[in-house]
Amino acid sequence: MKISVLTLFPHMFAGPMGESIIGRAVDNNLLELNLMNIRDYTKNKHKKVDDYPYGGGAGMVMQADPIFNALESIDTKNSRIIYMTPKGKVFNQDLAIEFSKEEHLVFLCGHYEGVDQRVIDHWVTDEVSIGDYVLTGGELPAMVMIDSIARMIPGVLGQKVSYMDESIYSGLLEYPHYTRPSEYRGMLVPEVLLSGNHKKIEQWRMDKSLEITREKRPDLYKKYKKL
Numbered sequence: 001m002k003i004s005v006l007t008l009f010p011h012m013f014a015g016p017m018g019e020s021i022i023g024r025a026v027d028n029n030l031l032e033l034n035l036m037n038i039r040d041y042t043k044n045k046h047k048k049v050d051d052y053p054y055g056g057g058a059g060m061v062m063q064a065d066p067i068f069n070a071l072e073s074i075d076t077k078n079s080r081i082i083y084m085t086p087k088g089k090v091f092n093q094d095l096a097i098e099f100s101k102e103e104h105l106v107f108l109c110g111h112y113e114g115v116d117q118r119v120i121d122h123w124v125t126d127e128v129s130i131g132d133y134v135l136t137g138g139e140l141p142a143m144v145m146i147d148s149i150a151r152m153i154p155g156v157l158g159q160k161v162s163y164m165d166e167s168i169y170s171g172l173l174e175y176p177h178y179t180r181p182s183e184y185r186g187m188l189v190p191e192v193l194l195s196g197n198h199k200k201i202e203q204w205r206m207d208k209s210l211e212i213t214r215e216k217r218p219d220l221y222k223k224y225k226k227l
């Protein structure tokens with residue numbers, strides 16, 4: 001999969017997208033990350049990318065021309081063009097799975113008061129929010145989405161780790177995990193996990209998942225019970 005990111009702050013992506021699982025996905029060519037600095041697509045001497053809003057008001061608006069130029073410089077025929085905004089539909093695991101099946105995703109990161117509406121009207125296929133709170137720009141939401149989308153690409157998670165077993169995907173929250181030592185400062189690992197009895201362990205994990213979901217996310221629990 002290819003992911004293009006249009007941003008005024010490409011350096012923000014270098015650390016988070018260069019480490020651990022996502023960094024490895026890039027190194028192994030499972031994910032191609034194309035960071036594009038919108039400022040490189042200005043045609044004015046001062047590389048200006050924003051201006052005051054028509055009609056007045058606080059803040060600056062990102063101008064259409066550099067963004068149009070940037071988008072016209074790449075192939076977007078078969079691309080989803082995603083604009084991160086609190087006005088968008090709220091991101092979730094189903095949307096991560098849907099996006100992970102695409103060939104090319106383009107993330108347009110707004111900053112300041114956002115981008116000229118004509119960019120959205122002309123180019124954007126999906127407006128997405130990562131939750132009901134307001135951030136200073138679309139870069140962090142883009143990274144959150146890229147992380148959750150990239151891990152769904154076949155081969156990105158190790159063979160042994162399957163997202164199908166885990167929290168949310170299954171409709172339940174995950175059971176607790178423990179590792180060595182079996183006793184730490186007087187606190188013990190549940191006996192059943194040391195038993196070697198896989199059937200019993202599976203049953204315990206399922207019971208815990210149900211219990212935790214009922215307690216912490218009654219909304220998910222109700223949905224699961226109705227399935």
Ligand code: ADE
Pocket residue numbers: 084085086128129130131132133134135136137138141
């Ligand atoms: N830009 C600013 N706040 C945002 C949010 N909550 N989700 C997506 N994009 C944003």
